[in-house]
Amino acid sequence: MIEDARQTLDRIAEPASVVEDSKRELHRLWQPAHAAAEAEVYLDAPFSEHPVHCKSLLYTSPAGGPQLFVGQDPSALARKLGVQSQLIASHDAMVYPSQIHENLYLTSMGPPGNLLAFANWLKQVSPAAYALWHAQMQSSAHYQSGVAYHFFASGRQFLGYFVALPKTARRVHSAKEIRAFLGTNVYQDPLPIKRLSAQRMDEDYLVRRNLEAEVPDLRGLQVLLVGAGAIGGFIAQNLLQLGAGGSRAPKRVVVETAKILKQAGKKSATRSLALLAENKGMLHICDRDLLSGGNVGRHVLGTQDVGKPKADALCAHLKRLRPGVSVRPIATGFHTLEGELERYDVIIDATGYETFGRHVSKTVRAAGWLRPPHFLLHVWLEGRGGVVRGLAQDDASCACYDCMWSYTAGTEPRPRHPAYSDAKWNAHGDDGYATMTPFSVSAPMAAAALATDALMSWRAGNAAPRFRSRSSEGKGIHPSVAKDLSRAKSCPGCSG
């Protein structure tokens, strides 16, 4: 620890390194020495270039330290973090969430400890942020609402301070009174500040933290996941993490809708406009089965859900992970939805059943649903679970599910890309693929990973390769395939 501190001090002694070091480690350096006693701050403010006025709620958990929830709706934020009760209203907050600002950094003066030092520091490191803050400090509304917390964007995080304003602050109205107040409390006898670091909890950050800037997430999409089994369970969790069932940032919807309007026909344009008005994503999970004891060894759900409908239990699980997300179980089976396909942007067939895959593929084509910007994805395990596969369809001209076999008159259809060298391993029972063959939880996880990657490549603007296959290492397993399949000759699924 002492050595660590000495190294830090040595570096700080060199002005040239101060800026770079403190940009990288600002959040650690900003925290007061006894940060453990301070509240953990969680922030959920909308993206804006202007300061956003927020409320705050304080919670002291019996087990941990105090938590402060800051946002326009801090009780919704508290619920998001699993806190429902014993919340106490705290002071108002001003959040300066502009991303036009550069990363803030510390000067050789070290972190500020009072309002004057803070003003001088901010003016030096970010004149733009200083201008916004200064304008607030000149506004009488600021004093009337008793704003005591200030948070500033730095890179992708927020740091700020708390200041206990004297009671006289509420009586500040005129420009003259404001000048006098600032003269006393900032310049003559600067008020001490408590430095705070905030964790972002806004949806944009939670969903996009790990995505490349140009890749759209899944918020705002209408997604149907068919199959809440081992593969579907992991896929559902992945979809949630990528924003499915969440509302989309309005700005992004507008840009994308404009793009879609340009590319697509009138029908989907009308639908896009309806979505723009709604701006709400939805994840429907369709499965008729109950969870059994035999499922839990490779399912995201556990023993407490045995005996419950898989779709219901999976949706409840997702809501625990992300309160407020729009997910809905559909326990009636896919056939009940066949007249309503137009409401979905994305359909994922995660049942793993070959007969069902053929059925879905034919159904969406017959309904005229298979056209941009719609997306259908099948994902399944081959034989003994050593190979996971996915087939994407985003246009009627793509290879269909049946195109994975070759058809010669008078013979049985043969797989065009067999997964195993031993033909017997490719065989499957009447009930679909390999339901009884031993494979561990790693196989459905691999299938869900493949499905997630396929979906996100489509989201990024290129669905290719539409046929994907990943193999585990093992004898007799054919290597991975990644290509766009040509359509099979005389395919019963898509010819004629």
Ligand SMILES: [Zn+2]
């Ligand atoms: Zn076909």
